Amino acid sequence: MLDDDEGFRNALAENLRDDGYHVIEYATVREVPPLTALGEVTVVVTDYDMPGTNGLTFADTFHAVYPNVPIIMVTGVCTKSLETQAAARGFVSLLRKPIQYDQLHDLLYQTSSLGC
Amino acid sequence: MRVTYEDLDQQIAAAQQQLAAVRERVRGRTRQPSAWGEALEDLTKALANLRQLAQELRARTEELAQRETALRDSEARARAIVDAAVDGIITIDECGIIRSLNPAAEWLFGYAATEIVGRDINILMPSPWRDEHDDFLTSYLAGGERRVIGIGREVIGQRKDGTTFPADLAVSEVQLHGHRLFTGTVRDLTRRKRAERRLAAQYAVTRVLAESTTLGEAIPKMLQCVCEGVGWDLGEFWRVDAEANLLRWDGMWDASATGGTEFEAISRGMTFSPGEGLPGHVWAANRPAWVGDVLAGPGFVRTAAAAKRGLRGTLAFPVRTGSAVIGVMGFFSCEVRSPDHDLLQMLDALGNQIGDFVARKRAEEALRESDRRFALFMENLPGVAFMKDTQGRYVYVNEPFENTFHRRGWVGKTDDEFWSPPIANQFKQNDHVVLTTRKALQTIEVVPHDEGLHSWLVSKFPILNESGEPMMVGGVAVDITEREQAEGKLRELQRLEHQRERLADIGAITAQIVHDLGNPLAGVSMQAQLIVRRAQRDESQPVSTILKPMERIVAEVYRLDALIKEFMDFSREQRLDLKSMDLQRFLHSVVDLWEPLASARGIELTLEISDGLPTITADEEKLHRAFENLVKNAVEAIDQGPGRIRLHAAAVGSEQVRISVEDTGPGIPQELEVFRLFETTKPHGSGLGLPIVRQIVLAHGGGIGFARLEPHGTVFSIELLRHGPAPEANDRLARRRRGFS
DSSP, X not given: XXXXXXXXXXXXXXXXXXXXXXXXXXXXXXXXXXXXGSOOOSXXXXXXXXXXXXXXXHHHHHHHHOTTSOEEEEXXXXXXXXXXXXXXXXXXXXXXXXXXXXXXHHHHHHHSGGGO | OOOOHHHHHHHHHHHHHHHHXXXXXXXXXXXXXXXXXXXXXXXXXXXXXXXXXXHHHHHHHHHHHHHHHHHHHHHHHHHHHHHHOSSEEEEEOTTSBEEEEOHHHHHHHTOOHHHHTTSBGGGGSOTTHHHHHHHHHHHHHTTOOOSSBTTOEEEEXXXXXXXXXXXXXXXXXXXXXXXXXXXXXXXXXXXXXXXXXXXXXHHHHHHHHHHOSSHHHHHHHHHHHHHHHHTOSEEEEEEEETTTTEEEEEEEEESSOSSOOHHHHHHHTOEEOTTSHHHHHHHHHTSOEEESOTTTSSOOTTHHHHHHHTOOEEEEEEEEETTEEEEEEEEEESSOOOOOHHHHHHHHHHXXXXXXXXXXXXXXXXXXXXXXXXXXXXXXXXXXXXXXXXXXXXXXXXXXXXXXXXXXXOBTOBGGGTSOHHHHHHHXXXXXXXXXXXXXXXXXXXXXXXXXXXXXXXXXXXXXXXXXXXXXXXXXXXXXXXXXHHHHHHHHHHHHHHHHHHHHHHHHHHHHHHHHHHHHHHHHHHHHHHHHHHHHHOTTSOTHHHHHHHHHHHHHHHHHHHHHHHHHHHXXXXXXXXXXXXXXXXXXXXXXHHHHHHHHTTEEEEEEEOTTOOOEEEOHHHHHHHHHHHHHHHHHHHOSSSEEEEEEEEEETTTEEEEEEEEOSSXXXXXXXXXXXXXXXXXXXXXXXHHHHHHHXXXXXXXXXXXXXXXXXXXXXXXXXXTOOOXXXXXXXXXXXXXXX
């Protein structure tokens, strides 16, 4: 999970942990270790607007290494351009802040291997 | 034998005695009358008669002798008079032949009497009179009209050497022994004529001086007058150049030259030092000088050119004003001339006269030049100028003045005759102030013209006489109406620009706020969902599991609240509640508020107030927010001590105060534009703090700036106007007055 807003990130992570997920939190893309060292990843939740590399760029980099891992991108400001770019990739689902936890949870199930 | 009257008388007397003796003898012989007796008586009587006749004859003769002597004396006297006469006296007969002439006439005509007596009078006359004279005489003798005789006239005489001279001739006619003689008295008029010509020259020069307006115009005319008057051929004027201590050529008149001669060309470029050449000599000696022949003597500089022009005699004399020589006038003649004392004396006097004129003309020209410059200056002023006497009458107005107010004929009139009472009184009051204080006054006067009230920025000043009494009020003024309007428009434009900027800022803020508020809100929402879910999952679970998200919610809400407040601060119009405030007390209150927090972090917070800090007019609440922001920034910059924050306040001039906030923090990154919206180095900074501070300071008409300190640290300086910002509808006049004083 990537988000520079600690309050949001932490609360979302706690919610997921309550549901039994193992969540690793990063404030920025820079904090993320080399992707090859990440080990098994089921799903990525990332903010779009972060200091340094933005969520979409990270998504592309990540997808190259983990082509089958879905990416859920949350954003405070959702522009038409961002929607188009996310949709064009096919592997990015866009959610707009503030988000309903249940909605995110459903999306996790739909897109990831969890639902299988 | 020569018989005298005495001899005759004696002989007659002897004859009478002999006769008497004869008679006695005869009478003694005879008492009787006789023929003898009678004869003797007759003889006695005859002798007595004879003697009487002889005596009479003698008396006659003596009388005649006396008369002859008297006549001789008279003739001698007359001769002496004629011979000694200054006038020439010539006698001619009916045929015009000279019969006599006196020494004066000999001298006058250069003939000796011996060589001219017996010759025709016409030899003493030049043509055409020479040929006409015989006819005149003939026609006169034939009963014709009188031309000269008894009348007298001016004629021209011709000397033996052929030269001529003016003469006054008077002719009288005498009849002698049946012949008619004519006596002519000839008086040489040369001297008188010369004196007359010189006097005329002097008059002419005087007239030239009186009629000329400039020196340049007068000089050649004067030279001409003198030349023509004294019969010289060329005149020149040399001006003293006091600065260079040289004589400079300043004009020439040449009787014969039609164009410029070589002599003129050479002279034109010449200068003479004192003592150099004839002009320099005259200048140095301050005395007229005469050179009979320039070709003969040394010391004349332009000999060759003078010779070419045919000049021989020359004289020069100083042109003086008082005792100072201001120029030298020189004259040349084509003849060799011997010194003429009278002429020199006359020219010397003329030199003084010309000198006074030259000095006066120079003064006049200087004055005219000064006047001309003054006028030029005045006419080209970008405003109006005027002078009024102490009675308020206009003495002078410049052209722009007349053009601006569309009226003419100001001089001699007062403001009352042109303006309505309130306008005129305004002028008069200001004039009065200037006259009574004797000091210049700058003010604004309102003048109605061109369909409107115009504001004139006027500077009035007293014009004092030599004893320091005010004689006049002078003034220059410029119309500042348009400038004021332009200033008003500029201010309006600035206000609009500022408003536009603010609107743009607010637009940016709105966009930013969505992000800035959106994120914390998303966080709050997620925390809340966490709490709700945990509560739903297990109602009995311990509070500790929801305490952390709840604390976070509270913190986030505070943060949101602060953000919103800042946004409100920024977007709100900065309407100031201006009051007089004690800056020292105010800064103490700011320091007191932050001191606990600062010291808790190990930061030393100090306040220094320089002497003479005035009270200022400001909105205390707004200023408080500004300084709170600055101090808060400083504290957050240092974060953890040791560190130091120093507030310092001091007066700047009489109208401003400066307050600085200095910290020993890490300093502001070079690339950061601190006053730009949303620029921040803080993780949760809004980037609104310094823009708000700036806005508050600008609203107060002040200024803000910052500097990076070495080795690290930052100082923010705020300057505020002591009397607060100039209100929009401020009294501009008052502000201007402040500016002038």
